[in-house]
Amino acid sequence: MELERIDDVTWRVPLGTVAGMRVPGIVYGTEPLARRAVDDRAVVQVANVATLPGVVRASYAMPDVHWGYGFPVGGVAAFDPDDGGVVSPGGVGFDIACGVRLVRTELTWPEVAPRIGDLVAALGRETPRGTGRGGRLVLGRDDLLRVLADGVRLPLSRGIGNEDDATFCEDGGTSEEARPEQVSERALARGERQLGSLGAGNHFLEVQVVDAVHDGHAAGVFGLSEGQVCVMIHSGSRGLGHQVCTDHVARMDRLAPSLGIALPDRQLACAPLAHEAAERYLGAMHAAANFARANRHVLADGARAALEAVFRRSARDLGLRLVYDVAHNLAKLEEHDVDGSRRLVCVHRKGATRAFGPGDPSIPAAYRAVGQPAIVPGSMGTASYVLVGAATSEARSFGSTCHGAGRVMSRTAAKKRQFGAELARELEERGIALAPAHVGLLAEEAPYAYKDVNEVVRSCEEAGLARTVARLRPVGVVKG
């Protein structure tokens, strides 16, 4: 398979790469990253997405793209409802509204360094994690339904967090398009015990230090400065979201023969946006997104409790404040330029972060002049980044950027290369305090299993998707 070079960081997947492509694919990234996407078969998936009805402009791949199931992870595609456009639950993924939350403190690394071991231990105690663990809040059915309808409003009504947690969360912490009645009984059963739990796999809570500021003005607006200690949380909608996706993929898979849509991969199951099945999925997806945001909100309250206990100071005195909370698995109806006119399209971002440029009204007022923050977690033990949407991002990628480093190695291969205990020792030798749920599983998330996040972020910047604001390095890791 050959990619056509457009410029140093933009590559075209030509029509005809797979049968039935309606638009080309566009892969962003340096040549080595683009080459990896080909070797990894992610580019075939980019091309497969381009066959779906109503797809507009191009099927995009962010620089961190890798082989997924159906859609690639790191894929962005938009569909026009007026042209038979579809929504595909697999184009959002099972972990609906999985995302990242960054909380700043006014503590500096020299103040935290002597207590980092205690802090990570306390964070570990306050953060339910690993497989099959209940969350910090066990909800009755009525409260769970309120979370699905109102997102972070339920924990706020119980005195957990403060108004900034809504203001600086994407969608104000509440998606109003949520339809809790479209969430199945089984999904509710999976969610009841899990609000405020981290999960496993690549999910984490990290203590980080801002170690480089690339854009002093934007960093100042976001309240970030060099040497400052932050907490980053990466988690999603847990079993509730997984079940919503499972239910609706199965429903659309059953519908497929009657819809007459030819699918190169069954996991691309989809329904026209005008179809009742699409409406039901989107209502349930937004409800799961509300759960995901409330989940990260409640996890952040655990981090607050740990910080207060270790430093014996109040959250206010510690200067705790949400920088931003943004999802990287979501579908949204947005207005974009398509063939010279503004159209309402359904943008799928699977392993991609919305990063609108300056001025968009959906960005919190305090940040609007600089753009939408995108929080990009690196792999375990490597740098993470705060980016901000570039003015060109809408034209380049429907206002999207990368979501992380992107895997390059299977979990089995990663474990064969190194034992978890060995990796833990290495990280600790580098001064990173660790609280893993399972040391044996640690190597699956080793840095060598991922691309170089620095190269991914540089590619986003060069491609005009986002600008780099600050880099953060981990000093403490709590793993699922």
Next chain:
Amino acid sequence: MGGHELLEHTADVGIRAWGDDLEGALAEAGRALVELMGCAASSVTGTRRLLVAGDDPGALLVGLLDELIFVCESGDGVRDVAVSRTDEGLLASAEVGPPDPAAEGLEVKAATFHQLAVDERADAVEVRVFLDV
């Protein structure tokens, strides 16, 4: 004779399972999932009946694995799985009990339809399914 093995995937994990017939291959895929999730039962205290509706063998495979993910996530361990066909799809019975605390496993979010394959021959059936982890 049945058996199973895990398949490599950049971010996720696949299962290849085989048996003398579809029921045998599906039960093997179920055993592979339980191993992968580290949710083996330390003893058997009961049986859970799992009903799976579906129009084709692939959908039945995905449906069965999704049922087992739910069993494991709800806190039960699984010792073994037996599968039989019904008019509507499948009836599986899972021997369950307290999970073995020493077992380590992955959090599996769901079974996917990605590259799903069921190869039914006269004397053997082989299935392939990828999981989101």
